[in-house]
Amino acid sequence: MTYSSADFPPFAVTVDLTILTIRRNRLCLMLITRGEEPFRGDLALPGGFVRADESIDDAASRELLEETGLALFDGHIEQLATYGSPDRDPRMRVVSVAYVAFAPNLPDPVAGTDAAEAMWIEVDDLPSEMAFDHREMVDDALERVRSKLEYSTLATEFVEETFTMRDLQTVYETVWGTTWDRANFRRKVLATPDFVRPVVGRTASTGSRGRHAQLYRAGSATALHPPMLRA
Amino acid sequence: MTYSSADFPPFAVTVDLTILTIRRNRLCLMLITRGEEPFRGDLALPGGFVRADESIDDAASRELLEETGLALFDGHIEQLATYGSPDRDPRMRVVSVAYVAFAPNLPDPVAGTDAAEAMWIEVDDLPSEMAFDHREMVDDALERVRSKLEYSTLATEFVEETFTMRDLQTVYETVWGTTWDRANFRRKVLATPDFVRPVVGRTASTGSRGRHAQLYRAGSATALHPPMLRA
DNA sequence: TCAAAAGTGTTGAACATACACCCATGT
DNA sequence: ACATGGGTGTATGTTCAACACTTTTGA
Numbered sequence: 001m002t003y004s005s006a007d008f009p010p011f012a013v014t015v016d017l018t019i020l021t022i023r024r025n026r027l028c029l030m031l032i033t034r035g036e037e038p039f040r041g042d043l044a045l046p047g048g049f050v051r052a053d054e055s056i057d058d059a060a061s062r063e064l065l066e067e068t069g070l071a072l073f074d075g076h077i078e079q080l081a082t083y084g085s086p087d088r089d090p091r092m093r094v095v096s097v098a099y100v101a102f103a104p105n106l107p108d109p110v111a112g113t114d115a116a117e118a119m120w121i122e123v124d125d126l127p128s129e130m131a132f133d134h135r136e137m138v139d140d141a142l143e144r145v146r147s148k149l150e151y152s153t154l155a156t157e158f159v160e161e162t163f164t165m166r167d168l169q170t171v172y173e174t175v176w177g178t179t180w181d182r183a184n185f186r187r188k189v190l191a192t193p194d195f196v197r198p199v200v201g202r203t204a205s206t207g208s209r210g211r212h213a214q215l216y217r218a219g220s221a222t223a224l225h226p227p228m229l230r231a
Numbered sequence: 232m233t234y235s236s237a238d239f240p241p242f243a244v245t246v247d248l249t250i251l252t253i254r255r256n257r258l259c260l261m262l263i264t265r266g267e268e269p270f271r272g273d274l275a276l277p278g279g280f281v282r283a284d285e286s287i288d289d290a291a292s293r294e295l296l297e298e299t300g301l302a303l304f305d306g307h308i309e310q311l312a313t314y315g316s317p318d319r320d321p322r323m324r325v326v327s328v329a330y331v332a333f334a335p336n337l338p339d340p341v342a343g344t345d346a347a348e349a350m351w352i353e354v355d356d357l358p359s360e361m362a363f364d365h366r367e368m369v370d371d372a373l374e375r376v377r378s379k380l381e382y383s384t385l386a387t388e389f390v391e392e393t394f395t396m397r398d399l400q401t402v403y404e405t406v407w408g409t410t411w412d413r414a415n416f417r418r419k420v421l422a423t424p425d426f427v428r429p430v431v432g433r434t435a436s437t438g439s440r441g442r443h444a445q446l447y448r449a450g451s452a453t454a455l456h457p458p459m460l461r462a
Numbered sequence: 463t464c465a466a467a468a469g470t471g472t473t474g475a476a477c478a479t480a481c482a483c484c485c486a487t488g489t
Numbered sequence: 490a491c492a493t494g495g496g497t498g499t500a501t502g503t504t505c506a507a508c509a510c511t512t513t514t515g516a
């Protein structure tokens with residue numbers, strides 16, 4: 001079959017966002033409560049229609065800002081997968097492109113914005129039933145993020161601009177539910193060239209009781225060879 | 232923004248296929264020559280419109296059979312990514328969901344079928360210009376397949392149902408352009424539980440001159456821990 | 463001075479690499 | 490018999506996991 005400029009079935013195209021952050025040492029996910037049918041009252045991923053003149057990536061970025069209420073998002077966003085069963089939306093034929101986004105310390109949803117009905121839910125406390133096929137999207141997103149921790153430097157997207165080795169270790173332990181030997185974790189991170197860069201002359205000076213930790217910034221490396229092990 | 236059942240912009244949705252196989256120890260890709268505008272005469276990925284009543288995955292499988300001319304495809308197909316720049320098709324707004332498929336020994340395109348204008352191109356011999364954004368899709372597909380070899384048992388999809396260790400090694404060497412020590416490759420494969428299963432009592436009896444190799448089938452393992460190294 | 467947290471050292475086990483050697487088969 | 494390719498053994502170097510130890514800081 002080849003392209004033809006006539007006689008194609010029309011689809012609506014939406015984006016849906018799985019926005020992940022770590023709050024109080026727990027992996028959390030932004031969900032909204034649907035205010036209208038279908039699935040009124042169910043939890044759903046934030047999202048919306050792709051406009052006629054914007055790219056899908058642009059639509060995802062736009063929705064991300066609208067939903068978080070941020071003026072600028074300094075985390076990471078990437079496309080996850082596209083979902084297009086004929087009956088996934090009972091009203092019409094909708095194809096949805098799902099995205100995953102990560103950032104540290106995202107704020108609580110603020111009343112009076114588009115994010116008013118949004119909330120943070122711990123991923124260990126998700127409802128089994130969600131609107132549309134959003135539960136499937138969430139499972140795929142969690143699989144993606146857990147997998148990417150192993151082979152990429154994604155973990156640095158979950159911490160602030162400067163961070164300690166302990167902060168980074170906590171990301172792995174939170175997302176994977178594992179524990180690591182402190183010394184071996186440090187050596188593994190430092191063994192990857194330019195995974196992290198020490199911030200010269202600065203140490204964490206918060207009210208911590210012990211020795212102040214060296215601060216690091218994310219380096220330019222993206223792939224991990226060898227990968228972090230999932231214990 | 233929330234869903235609304237009115238006033239959404241209409242999109243055409245297509246699937247595009249990156250079909251990979253190994254022929255004469257070279258990684259090859261199926262391309263077609265476009266017979267109409269736009270991009271008439273350029274090389275393009277096979278693909279077509281998603282129908283009104285089929286899922287996107289079903290559309291990809293349907294196109295795969297049509298393009299290869301096979302009655303049944305026993306390889307592997309998976310979704311790659313979705314491409315939706317507003318101007319990627321000059322005629323209208325088209326969102327395309329790209330898929331990657333792998334199989335051993337796919338036949339030459341046969342005249343008289345939909346695949347008549349299709350051909351196999353070695354990936355080292357690709358044109359820099361392709362129709363639409365198909366060159367970008369191909370680059371993403373190659374990155375995906377090379378990466379998946381490391382962390383998954385995907386390599387078994389490129390060989391016949393039964394295969395020798397040497398066959399499997401050739402897949403890695405062809406896709407990655409590396410060489411391996413025979414003995415160490417074998418030990419690495421066998422170290423992953425149920426990566427491959429020996430076929431009892433059977434050995435390759437083709438006209439090979441040396442000792443007959445043990446035959447294996449793909450096992451049920453999907454992930455590789457530890458991963459194959461990319462040298 | 464003590465507790466807490468960061469950072470370093472060390473040791474035995476596991477693994478990877480390179481290569482030598484033996485085995486089975488067709489000519 | 491011997492060339493050819495499959496399969497196994499092994500010595501050496503490297504990395505990994507566990508945990509003991511030292512350093513720095515706040516109270």
